[in-house]
Amino acid sequence: QVQLVQSEAEVKKPGASVQISCKASGYDFSDYYLHWVRQAPGQGLEWMAWINPTTGNINYPQKFQGKVTVTSDASVSTAYLDLRGLTPDDTAIYFCARELSAGSSSFDLWGQGTLVAV
Amino acid sequence: QSALTQPPSASGSPGQSVTISCTGTSSDVGGYKYVSWYQQHAGKVPKLLIYEVNKRPSGVPDRFSGSKSGNTASLTVSGLQAEDEADYYCSSFAGTYNLRVFGGGTKLTVL
Numbered sequence: 001q002v003q004l005v006q007s008e009a010e011v012k013k014p015g016a017s018v019q020i021s022c023k024a025s026g027y028d029f030s031d032y033y034l035h036w037v038r039q040a041p042g043q044g045l046e047w048m049a050w051i052n053p054t055t056g057n058i059n060y061p062q063k064f065q066g067k068v069t070v071t072s073d074a075s076v077s078t079a080y081l082d083l084r085g086l087t088p089d090d091t092a093i094y095f096c097a098r099e100l101s102a103g104s105s106s107f108d109l110w111g112q113g114t115l116v117a118v
Numbered sequence: 119q120s121a122l123t124q125p126p127s128a129s130g131s132p133g134q135s136v137t138i139s140c141t142g143t144s145s146d147v148g149g150y151k152y153v154s155w156y157q158q159h160a161g162k163v164p165k166l167l168i169y170e171v172n173k174r175p176s177g178v179p180d181r182f183s184g185s186k187s188g189n190t191a192s193l194t195v196s197g198l199q200a201e202d203e204a205d206y207y208c209s210s211f212a213g214t215y216n217l218r219v220f221g222g223g224t225k226l227t228v229l
Contacts, residue, residue, distance in 0.1 A: 044223035105211045105218045106154045106169035
């Protein structure tokens with residue numbers, strides 16, 4: 001079954017760090033960019049970052065520089081999102097999503113979401 | 119990088135058509151064919167409805183259609199049904215720095 005399965009919800013204190021995982025199955029993990037998107041309570045979707053699992057190349061907007069680290073481990077078909085210096089503004093559901101083709105901004109497969117409460 | 123602009127709400131009666139706009143700039147919506155639309159029901163994961171401006175993934179009804187003119191993309195929902203009541207988001211490739219950007223979302227109400 002083609003799916004992305006994320007780690008469980010986390011509750012953290014301000015200033016702490018958290019790591020969220022996203023495990024892919026049913027397809028070749030290296031064939032698609034993997035993105036992270038968050039959604040604060042009652043708010044819209046906010047794109048955070050992408051990683052190319054083949055090269056390890058990543059990119060994210062300036063807003064998240066110093067806040068976010070994105071990595072992947074192809075041997076276990078898993079991507080990771082590390083958030084540091086958590087504040088209450090980081091309280092959100094974090095989704096991983098597969099991009100249909102590189103650069104298309106078409107996310108055809110989503111994880112179930114991981115709630116991070118700060 | 120600024121979010122794409124969508125109207126916060128839209129509405130229509132069953133059977134009617136409604137169009138939701140998504141306005142960006144020449145650096146994102148206007149500059150590329152990579153505009154997508156998503157449907158998100160309350161408490162659910164977003165679902166891809168339209169990609170590359172006007173293409174539908176397998177399984178998406180043809181009541182959903184997309185288009186683009188200049189820096190504005192549009193999603194049209196024809197033959198509105200009760201189950202279309204949801205939040206809709208556009209997204210685009212933002213090429214200058216190979217980023218992506220979402221719109222603020224539109225809440226569609228079926229009257």
